Amino acid sequence: MRKRVSILSSVVFFLFFCGVTVHWGFWAHKRINRLAVFRLPAELQVFYKKNIDFITENAVNPDRRRYAVVGEAERHFIDLEVYGDSAAYTLPVFWKEAVAKYGEDSLRRHGIAPWYIQTAAYQLTEAFKVKDARRILRISADLGHYVADIHVPLHTTRNYNGQLTGQEGIHAFWESRLPELYADHYQLWIGEPVYINSISAEVWRVVHESHSALDSVFQFERKLSTTISPEKKYSYELRNNILTRSYSREFSDAYHRLLSGQVERRMKSSVRMVGNLWYTCWVNAGQPDLKNSEMPVDAAEDKNEKAAEPQSWLQRLFKVRPEADD
Numbered sequence: 311m312r313k314r315v316s317i318l319s320s321v322v323f324f325l326f327f328c329g330v331t332v333h334w335g336f337w338a339h340k341r342i343n344r345l346a347v348f349r350l351p352a353e354l355q356v357f358y359k360k361n362i363d364f365i366t367e368n369a370v371n372p373d374r375r376r377y378a379v380v381g382e383a384e385r386h387f388i389d390l391e392v393y394g395d396s397a398a399y400t401l402p403v404f405w406k407e408a409v410a411k412y413g414e415d416s417l418r419r420h421g422i423a424p425w426y427i428q429t430a431a432y433q434l435t436e437a438f439k440v441k442d443a444r445r446i447l448r449i450s451a452d453l454g455h456y457v458a459d460i461h462v463p464l465h466t467t468r469n470y471n472g473q474l475t476g477q478e479g480i481h482a483f484w485e486s487r488l489p490e491l492y493a494d495h496y497q498l499w500i501g502e503p504v505y506i507n508s509i510s511a512e513v514w515r516v517v518h519e520s521h522s523a524l525d526s527v528f529q530f531e532r533k534l535s536t537t538i539s540p541e542k543k544y545s546y547e548l549r550n551n552i553l554t555r556s557y558s559r560e561f562s563d564a565y566h567r568l569l570s571g572q573v574e575r576r577m578k579s580s581v582r583m584v585g586n587l588w589y590t591c592w593v594n595a596g597q598p599d600l601k602n603s604e605m606p607v608d609a610a611e612d613k614n615e616k617a618a619e620p621q622s623w624l625q626r627l628f629k630v631r632p633e634a635d636d
């Protein structure tokens with residue numbers, strides 16, 4: 311019996327620390343991309359709406375690719391504190407200057423999300439210019455993902471999972487568990503899109519905002535942990551037939567209350583920026599008419615990404631840092 315218990319607890323321990331969890335959650339990423347479609351002006355919305363299932367389902371592609379594609383993982387985050395105080399204001403805004411100052415390897419090690427979003431926006435604009443439906447949709451879906459990621463405070467810090475402060479598990483808690491529990495009540499509806507005058511400035515503004523939210527993310531968790539006993543802090547439940555440790559409902563309720571709308575604000579801001587960015591790229595491409603642009607029927611390339619997912623979890627354990635893993 312004792313042996314069984316200890317095997318069980320090591321399995322739970324193993325699963326917990328291997329991060330068998332979901333993302334911003336997969337659910338939230340899909341929701342953000344989907345809602346962004348409804349913000350677009352009619353001429354553009356017709357095209358996106360025709361392909362709304364693709365845009366929704368593929369919102370999680372970048373996470374699937376992270377384990378299979380070299381160079382993908384670092385597109386999802388940036389460890390701002392590596393660069394000292396107020397880094398969101400002092401780092402080179404553009405990739406070229408950043409490479410000249412820090413070198414590419416070092417940049418990639420600490421995450422390149424704010425620069426990569428600018429690259430993807432450029433690619434989207436180019437795809438619009440030639441009315442390449444598949445590229446427009448694939449890059450839009452990806453871009454939605456990266457934009458949503460930089461809205462998550464824990465995607466802007468080296469302490470991405472509370473591992474430096476004894477708060478392991480906080481990453482999935484904030485971006486998966488909380489939205490799953492409470493997002494049904496969020497007001498995520500936003501009106502017409504707004505043209506972004508400077509994409510780079512907007513990206514860095516969001517990164518700074520996310521990073522500033524970190525204090526409350528960590529402090530409230532710590533504060534609550536002193537008032538709620540460890541037995542009540544966690545619960546164990548079966549998710550996809552896997553016994554998983556997560557924060558209890560009681561702890562989640564209290565934490566979510568303390569954050570007073572933070573998760574909702576970040577999610578809403580994600581929807582806002584994703585819509586604005588798609589719209590801005592379309593305007594920059596000269597507002598092409600996409601009435602006759604169809605997504606090719608064969609989407610083999612897209613299926614490959616799904617196939618790459620299951621084979622990759624060993625790589626994920628040893629290579630890809632769990633933060634990008636959420």
Ligand SMILES: [Zn+2]
Binds near residue numbers: 372373386455459634
């Ligand atoms: Zn991601």
